Amino acid sequence: MPSVALAVTDGTPLFELAAACEVFGVDRGLAEPWYDFTVCGDDGAAVGGWLTAGIRHGLDALADADTVIVPSCRDAEETPPPTLVAAVRAAHHAGARIASLCTGAFVLAEAGLLDGRRATTHWAHTTLLGDRYPAVSVDPDVLYIDDGDVLTSAGKAAGLDLCLHLVRTDHGTAVANALARSLVVPPHRQGGQAQYIPAAVSHGPDHALAGLLPWALEHVAEPLTVTDLARRAGMSTRNLARHFHAVTGVSPLRWLLTQRVRLAQELLETTDLSIEQLASRTGLGTATTLRRHFKEQLGVPPETYRRTFRP
Incomplete structure (x- = not known):
């Protein structure tokens, strides 16, 4: 213990x-x-x-x-x-x-x-x-x-x-x-997220990304791009980036990759899906891309992570 x-x-x-x-x-x-x-x-x-x-x-x-x-x-x-x-x-x-x-x-x-x-x-x-x-x-x-x-x-x-x-x-x-x-707290805020984010955008329920973020989480397994997010939010990619930094402290791409790797973690722990299937389920496309981003964020390959948390 x-x-x-x-x-x-x-x-x-x-x-x-x-x-x-x-x-x-x-x-x-x-x-x-x-x-x-x-x-x-x-x-x-x-x-x-x-x-x-x-x-x-x-x-x-x-x-x-x-x-x-x-x-x-x-x-x-x-x-x-x-x-x-x-x-x-x-x-x-x-x-x-x-x-x-x-x-x-x-x-x-x-x-x-x-x-x-x-x-x-x-x-x-x-x-x-x-x-x-x-x-x-x-x-x-x-x-x-x-x-x-x-x-x-x-x-x-x-x-x-x-x-x-x-x-x-x-x-x-x-x-x-x-x-x-x-x-009743957010499941994961990355350590690298900013401590103090200037309130250029309201952080309450009415901030500019209030509708986009839940929608993106529901569709994270799809091959979404930053352009897709900007189109969904009805703003330019530059404006989207500004709002993302104000609300989350990271860029839209970094946020999207983090959500996909997080989903891959859960699936590695709870399913027997192959790495190729996981790449498809998480919107990362290929096993190579999944392995690269997974190791970049967590320091270990997905296979090692699975052996650790799903013996």
Whole structure:
């Protein structure tokens, strides 16, 4: 059973802590086994500024976990607690995968885990992170970064995106999507999506792509092109690209390819269709094209992905 430990100290904000508990600490019967979830920290720590946490395991127990989640700091301007920094460093040395949510990246940086790595945090604190830890390559423009054994995320909802990404990595797309449906959140926002998108287009239900995106998802298996999307939306391809960047943070082609690869992931997990059949079902046309885009986005060929999630 994969184990996940959540690090809690006095003053830990509530949102990211709660997100990790909802994702890893609640077994909804989506995969067997789910996670062995443990909260580690100081008993009686004040959480969110007004809740008192009853904690059975100290921070030293982080070293026993497969994955350690480090939520936000109480105050990014303060130096992270030395006991937390030492415990996170020890857990990483013991082989744990370490993931920070929002300003939890400051703990990882203080522990030296981000030296020479690309990392992110809440956009409001990226400059501070880079100034304080010049050995870290800070990217202020992404939702989260997966660097293998160390992962960092931007603020608030991006922490939930990272948690879902970890579930997707461990259990596959179908399980992660089912969990997202249970939580009533989008199933997948790419880590490279922009943290902050200027509101040139309304992001509410009346934005310019409100009718196009659901239609495109329903027809993603068809050989749609960017020109087809622009024609459906009644705008030029240049105008479509502008709206896509404003609403999704990516280009129309990148969005379309992402949806197709995501569909291929689900079909690889849930069916015995051949790669050629999958290419046809996902609108990617040929097995060669499917393999190229699949490996580009996920780092492994579709056959390897299937063996991992459909033994």
